[in-house]
Amino acid sequence: MSYLSEMKYALVLFAVLAAQWANAQKESITFRVEGICGMCEDRIEGALDVPGVVVADWDRDSKMVSVVYRSKKITEQELHELIHSVGHDTSAGKATDEEYAGLHGCCKYREGASCPNEEKE
Amino acid sequence: MKSLLLIAGFLLMSSQVAAQHVKGKVYEEKGGFELKHLPMPGAYVRLLGSESITVTDAFGVFELDGVQMGDTIEASMVGYEPSGWVWEGRGFVELVLRPGVALEAAEVVAKQRSTSLSLMSPLNVQTLNRAELVKAACCNLSEAFETNASVDASFTDAITGTRQIKMLGLDGKYTQLMVDNMPGPRGLSVVQGLLLIPGDWVQSIAISKGAGTVSSGYESITGQINVALKNPTNADPFHANIYLNGAGRWEWNHVSTHQVSRRWRTALLSHALMNQRVNDRNGDGFLDTPLQRHVILRNEWKFTGDRGIRGEYALSGATTQLVSGQTTPFSEAPWNQLPTWMDQRTFSEGSWVATSLIDRLEATAKTGFVFPAAEWRSIGTQFSALRHASRHNMGGNAYDGVEQMFRANVLYAGRIGNSNHRFTTGGSWVFNSFDESAAWNDTASVSWNRVERVPGAYFEYTLNDEARWNVVAGVRYDRHNLFGGFFSPRFHARFSVSEHVSLKASAGRGMRVPNPLMEQLGPWASRRVWWTWDRESDARVPLQGLNIRPEVASNFGLNASARFKLNHRESSLSIDAYWTEFEERLVVDYDFATDAVLVYNLVGTSRSRTAQVEWDWSMHRRFDVRMAYRYVDAVTDRIQPEARRDPFVSKHRGFAQLSYGSRVRENGSQWRADATFQWIGTQRLPSTASNTEPFRRPDESPDFAQLNLQVSRDFSSRASWYVGVENLTNVRQDRPIIGAGGVADADFQRYFDASLVYGPIFGRMVYSGFRWKVS
Numbered sequence: 001m002s003y004l005s006e007m008k009y010a011l012v013l014f015a016v017l018a019a020q021w022a023n024a025q026k027e028s029i030t031f032r033v034e035g036i037c038g039m040c041e042d043r044i045e046g047a048l049d050v051p052g053v054v055v056a057d058w059d060r061d062s063k064m065v066s067v068v069y070r071s072k073k074i075t076e077q078e079l080h081e082l083i084h085s086v087g088h089d090t091s092a093g094k095a096t097d098e099e100y101a102g103l104h105g106c107c108k109y110r111e112g113a114s115c116p117n118e119e120k121e
Numbered sequence: 122m123k124s125l126l127l128i129a130g131f132l133l134m135s136s137q138v139a140a141q142h143v144k145g146k147v148y149e150e151k152g153g154f155e156l157k158h159l160p161m162p163g164a165y166v167r168l169l170g171s172e173s174i175t176v177t178d179a180f181g182v183f184e185l186d187g188v189q190m191g192d193t194i195e196a197s198m199v200g201y202e203p204s205g206w207v208w209e210g211r212g213f214v215e216l217v218l219r220p221g222v223a224l225e226a227a228e229v230v231a232k233q234r235s236t237s238l239s240l241m242s243p244l245n246v247q248t249l250n251r252a253e254l255v256k257a258a259c260c261n262l263s264e265a266f267e268t269n270a271s272v273d274a275s276f277t278d279a280i281t282g283t284r285q286i287k288m289l290g291l292d293g294k295y296t297q298l299m300v301d302n303m304p305g306p307r308g309l310s311v312v313q314g315l316l317l318i319p320g321d322w323v324q325s326i327a328i329s330k331g332a333g334t335v336s337s338g339y340e341s342i343t344g345q346i347n348v349a350l351k352n353p354t355n356a357d358p359f360h361a362n363i364y365l366n367g368a369g370r371w372e373w374n375h376v377s378t379h380q381v382s383r384r385w386r387t388a389l390l391s392h393a394l395m396n397q398r399v400n401d402r403n404g405d406g407f408l409d410t411p412l413q414r415h416v417i418l419r420n421e422w423k424f425t426g427d428r429g430i431r432g433e434y435a436l437s438g439a440t441t442q443l444v445s446g447q448t449t450p451f452s453e454a455p456w457n458q459l460p461t462w463m464d465q466r467t468f469s470e471g472s473w474v475a476t477s478l479i480d481r482l483e484a485t486a487k488t489g490f491v492f493p494a495a496e497w498r499s500i501g502t503q504f505s506a507l508r509h510a511s512r513h514n515m516g517g518n519a520y521d522g523v524e525q526m527f528r529a530n531v532l533y534a535g536r537i538g539n540s541n542h543r544f545t546t547g548g549s550w551v552f553n554s555f556d557e558s559a560a561w562n563d564t565a566s567v568s569w570n571r572v573e574r575v576p577g578a579y580f581e582y583t584l585n586d587e588a589r590w591n592v593v594a595g596v597r598y599d600r601h602n603l604f605g606g607f608f609s610p611r612f613h614a615r616f617s618v619s620e621h622v623s624l625k626a627s628a629g630r631g632m633r634v635p636n637p638l639m640e641q642l643g644p645w646a647s648r649r650v651w652w653t654w655d656r657e658s659d660a661r662v663p664l665q666g667l668n669i670r671p672e673v674a675s676n677f678g679l680n681a682s683a684r685f686k687l688n689h690r691e692s693s694l695s696i697d698a699y700w701t702e703f704e705e706r707l708v709v710d711y712d713f714a715t716d717a718v719l720v721y722n723l724v725g726t727s728r729s730r731t732a733q734v735e736w737d738w739s740m741h742r743r744f745d746v747r748m749a750y751r752y753v754d755a756v757t758d759r760i761q762p763e764a765r766r767d768p769f770v771s772k773h774r775g776f777a778q779l780s781y782g783s784r785v786r787e788n789g790s791q792w793r794a795d796a797t798f799q800w801i802g803t804q805r806l807p808s809t810a811s812n813t814e815p816f817r818r819p820d821e822s823p824d825f826a827q828l829n830l831q832v833s834r835d836f837s838s839r840a841s842w843y844v845g846v847e848n849l850t851n852v853r854q855d856r857p858i859i860g861a862g863g864v865a866d867a868d869f870q871r872y873f874d875a876s877l878v879y880g881p882i883f884g885r886m887v888y889s890g891f892r893w894k895v896s
Contacts, residue, residue, distance in 0.1 A: 010777075018688075018740075028689075049742055049784060055689040068689045 026054060028068040029076060032091040033058060033083055034109045040088065043107075047086040048079065065090075143188045145214035147181045147196045148496070150431075158429065158491045161198065161218060169193040169205070205383075206427070215427055215493060219354055243591040243615035244333070245625055245680045245697060247271060249326045255843070255892075256780070256795045256831060260364065260372055260394070262306075262323070262348060263315035267829065268797050270735055270749030270776040271328055272346075275769065277312060279857040279875040279882055280445045280475050280515065280646040282411050285312050289330065289343040289699050290729035290753035290770055294633070294640050295674070297333060297341035300348050301433070303485050303505050307340065308553065309524040309639045310509050313479060317417055317439045319392040321362045321374035321892075324349045330699060331678040332611040332629020335579040335595035336532060336545055339609045342631040342674045343701055343729075351376045352433070353386035353423040359895040366888035368410045369398025384426060390419040399451045402884055403853065405861035407875070409883045411445035411475075412455050429491040439481045446474040446516070463514055473873070475515040475646060483507040497540055503530040515645040516873075517562035522639060527552040541585050548578040549599075559638055561650045567664045573634065574602040591615040604671050607632050625680040632673045635707040637720045643876030644718040648860075649711075654721035654760060661719060670722055673704040692738040703727040708757055711807035712764035715874065725758030729767075743783060749776040766805045769879060771824075773802035789838030797829045804879050809859065816859050816872040822879040825852045839896065844889040854880040 033044055041058050044065060048056035052073030058065040067079055077092070084095040087103045089110075100110065149161040160181030167174040168188060177183045177196075185194065188208050194216070197203040201218040208214065249269065257267035263284040266272040273287040286293035293312070298305035306314025326348050333341035351360075362374040373393045380386050394415035402409055417439040424432035444455040444462065449472045462474045489501040506527045513520040532547040553573040560566040577599030584592040593613040600606050611629035618624060637651075644651065652661040680697040706727045710719040733751040740746050751774050755767040776799050783792040804822045831845030856862075860873035 026689075053742075 025070055025072055026068055027071045028066065029079075030064050030066045031080075032063050033065045034089040035060070035063065036107055036109050039104055040107050040109070043086050043103075044083055044088055047082045047088075050074065050082065053079075141188050143185045143194070143208065143214055144212060145183055145185070145194070145216065146493075147177045147183065148215065148217045149181075149201070150217050150219045158217065158496045160496065164196050164198040164201075164218060166194060166196050166216070169195055207383075215429075217425060219425075243593050243613040243625060243627075244329050245331055245627065245678065246327050246329045249328070251324065254320060254323055254326070255833065256797070257829065260320055260370075261316050262318040262320065265320050265323065265326065268778060268795070269328070270747075270751060270774075271330060271733065273771075273774065276878045276882065277642040277876075278646040279854075279878050280407070280411070281443060281477060281642065282445070282882075283313060283316065283642055285642075286315070287770070288328075288346075289676075289701055289731045290755040290767070291343050291701060292640070294635075295342040295631075295672075295701075297337065297345045297631075298348070299337060299345060301350055301352070301435075301485075301487075302337065302347060303487070303503055304338070304526075304528060305346075305348060308509070308526065309511060309522050309555065309557075309636055310479075310481065311636070311640055312642055313511065313639075314509075316415075316441070317479070317481060318348060318350075319372075319374050319390075319417060321360075322350050322376060322390050322392065322419070324351045324355055330680075330697065331627035332613065332631070332676050334593065335581050335597040335609060335611050336530075336547065338549065338551075339577070339597060339599050339607060339631055340633045341629070342633065342672075342676060343699075344676075350419075350421075351388065351390065352421055353378045353388040356388055357894045357896045360892070361894070362890060362892045364888065364890035367886045368396065368400050368883060370394065370396035370410070370413075372890075384424055386423045386425075388419075388421045388423075390421075392417040397455075399448055400883065401448050403856075403882070405856065405858055406447055406449070406863065407858050407861050408445045408448055408451070411443045412451070413441065413443040414456070415439070415441045429493045430488070431491070432486070432488045434487075435483075435485045437481075437483050439479065441477075441479045443477040444474065447472040450474060463512070473516045473869075475513070477511070477513045479509070479511045481507065481509045497543065498535045499533075501532040501534075503532070504528070511639070513645060518560070518645050520557070520559045520638060520645065522555070522557040524556075525552075525554045543583045543585065544581060545583075546578075546580045548576070550577075551575040555636065557636070557638055559651075565650055565663055567638075567651070569638075569669075571603070571669075575599050589617050601634075601671070604634070607671070607673075621685060622681070622683045625678075625682070627678045627680075628676070630673070630675045632671045634671045635669065637667075637669075637707060637709065641709055641718065643878070644711075646875040648716055648871065648873045649718045649876065650716065652717050652719050654710075654719055656724070661713070661717065664720070667720060668722070669707070670705055672706050674701055674706070675704070676701045687738055688740075690739050690741070692736070694737075695735045696733070698732045699730070701729045703757075706757070708759060710759050710764075711768060711876070712759055712761055715807075715809055715812055715872070719760070721760075723758065727757040729753065729755035743781055745778075745780040745782075747776075747778040747780075750774070751776075764808070768805050768807050771802040771804045773800075773824075775800040789835060791835045793833040793835070795829075795831050798826065799828075800824065800826045801880070806877055806879060809874075809877070812859070812872055816868070818856070818859065818877060822854075825880055826850065827852055827881065840891070840893045842889070842891050845887070847886045847888065848881050848884060851885040852881055853884045854878065854882055857882050
């Protein structure tokens with residue numbers, strides 16, 4: 001028995017699945033999210049860790065988040081709401097004061113807190 | 122009256138130590154032993170118990186007002202351990218921040234790949250960190266490479282269950298193994314030394330293919346593997362692990378660290394292994410897995426001085442016992458009979474039994490000094506001393522070997538002009554003594570003693586031209602007391618085509634002195650007697666006549682690595698090709714006859730050419746994929762010209778891994794699962810055509826595939842439990858031991874051979890374990 005031929009089938013199957021996946025309806029947007037440090041980055045990207053989002057990447061310097069998502073599964077408005085719910089303001093709305101109060105001290109962007117120790121990254 | 126005096130005294134003192142102005146500098150500690158201390162800008166510096174706080178400038182310098190005698194100055198930064206200093210009056214204070222424990226609430230966990238390949242280093246280095254190492258619940262270093270495509274692991278024989286590694290198509294002995302950048306398994310421990318490094322002690326493994334750097338010696342031929350053990354500064358205060366597998370082996374591992382004083386930290390590491398279960402699944406009358414006991418301990422002390430002095434001092438000891446062979450004598454506790462078996466010399470006394478004992482003691486000391494005013498300049502010293510004793514009895518074959526080693530190495534690092542041009546230079550002195558004696562069924566014996574004294578010097582230059590170019594060029598010269606001078610040049614270069622694509626090239630030459638008796642464990646578990654070859658009379662002669670010469674080889678390599686986005690997600694592709702060409706080699710020849718193993722110096726050519734493609738893709742937020750293929754063409758000229766292809770080397774090997782990690786909850790809990798698939802192509806096996814049936818085996822092994830699965834559950838960041846299956850498809854080598862399974866005594870004596878192992882013997886194995894830590 002040769003495992004090589006079986007491996008070929010597995011590879012083909014894998015490639016077909018991957019191609020289908022890659023072709024699903026996807027959109028990408030970029031918008032501003034207030035935040036300061038690496039913790040904020042984890043929080044923002046963590047909030048977008050939901051079905052429908054392919055990739056979410058927040059940039060600390062530009063404060064911009066770029067999201068690739070499947071428009072059939074999730075809407076742009078829902079993306080904003082997810083970020084508000086963890087306490088971060090976006091270009092399309094603000095987090096409630098209660099949600100904001102849950103942030104760690106050094107992430108209180110409305111008070112102008114800063115994490116100078118992360119500048120070098 | 123007395124109290125009045127006291128009060129007066131206090132008043133006097135406090136007026137003397139009025140608030141003062143203090144300057145200082147904060148450094149960041151980087152790297153393993155070759156510590157770098159870089160100034161750290163932007164760190165917070167505060168006076169504990171007061172409002173006074175400041176931030177360091179671009180050079181890491183700070184100034185504080187209002188400091189009083191006995192106040193604590195503390196430097197902190199997210200992602201680093203805060204470091205404190207009790208002020209005793211000096212005007213300039215230095216503080217060092219070590220990466221590690223952050224404030225619990227403010228912890229920043231960057232998503233890090235479990236296996237990373239560097240686009241920036243000129244060396245082709247792949248680093249396996251803890252996240253990768255826990256994928257194979259590896260028990261010791263020889264089993265830690267199961268999820269890696271660059272390193273192959275195979276059994277040395279069907280008796281002892283010892284695994285050895287191969288890289289670039291050549292045995293692990295041609296790869297320089299280091300532990301914390303100091304000499305690791307080598308000499309007499311080159312194969313079995315890997316068993317003495319427990320997997321749970323390992324923090325990370327760096328696999329560097331190609332020549333390697335010159336600062337750690339001349340022995341690297343196919344590459345360098347550096348194992349970084351958990352140490353007093355990077356390990357958790359307490360970590361424990363228990364492991365149990367379906368073969369009846371259980372293990373205990375523990376690592377604990379303790380801050381002894383402001384400058385000293387210590388770590389204690391322990392490992393115990395026990396297997397008393399008799400397994401004979403293939404019913405051939407021989408144990409599939411050996412019965413064994415291991416105890417390994419290590420204690421390390423780390424010194425962090427205030428003026429740039431760092432030190433790491435460690436003592437480790439190991440003792441192991443192994444019993445294997447025919448199952449009949451194991452109805453009773455084997456350990457009681459160990460002394461008898463150790464003296465057994467012939468086949469006829471009942472059953473065939475193998476015993477193996479190792480005792481090892483090792484001490485290492487590393488001290489480094491970084492010039493405070495010029496952090497690019499440093500001096501380091503490394504000392505190591507060890508005694509390794511091993512004793513085997515395999516049926517009637519007996520071996521006794523003792524190695525002692527002392528090594529001193531001094532390194533000086535500096536720069537030429539600016540920091541684009543750096544260099545490391547230094548010298549080393551090695552004393553190494555070997556004392557070996559061996560006997561084969563009272564028919565042949567050999568006794569070898571060798572004392573090596575090798576002074577050497579090296580210089581290595583590193584060019585770091587911003588982002589585009591990196592060059593590491595080194596030369597080293599060693600003067601061996603037995604074999605004369607040896608020159609080893611090594612060269613590595615990286616060129617970045619773009620930000621995401623880099624090309625690397627390497628070339629280098631290495632040498633090693635072989636210890637054939639301990640590098641080949643297989644023939645001990647057989648009726649093969651060791652011989653050497655006499656070119657003049659064209660006949661085999663007893664091993665005593667072997668003229669041991671060092672093995673010398675050159676290695677050339679090319680690598681291309683790229684990082685790109687695939688379906689918007691990170692992916693990387695690495696392609697490399699390596700060529701190793703021997704000038705001198707001690708050939709081990711199983712092909713001449715089935716009752717002999719011949720070792721002789723190479724006449725003709727011996728080379729290994731390999732190519733490898735590895736693709737990684739972070740396919741989904743929860744799934745990672747890795748696929749790899751590697752090709753090896755390894756040939757050596759032997760006495761019989763038709764036996765040119767190296768045995769036990771598979772030309773093709775395929776590798777695929779799918780990893781899943783669920784979303785990490787607030788409390789750190791997570792599910793993880795990994796499936797690793799391996800396909801190993803056919804291997805040439807030494808010919809057994811001259812045997813009669815049923816003692817013949819095919820000249821080529823069948824190809825086979827192996828699947829490993831593991832599921833881990835982290836209950837929190839502190840406790841996790843894992844369960845897995847190795848070799849799920851239950852692939853086993855057909856009749857691995859020639860002469861096993863109730864044959865006539867005369868046939869057994871004539872044909873017995875357990876050295877022709879190409880695949881798994883035990884088959885499917887379930888295991889489970891638990892890890893717990895205090896952080």
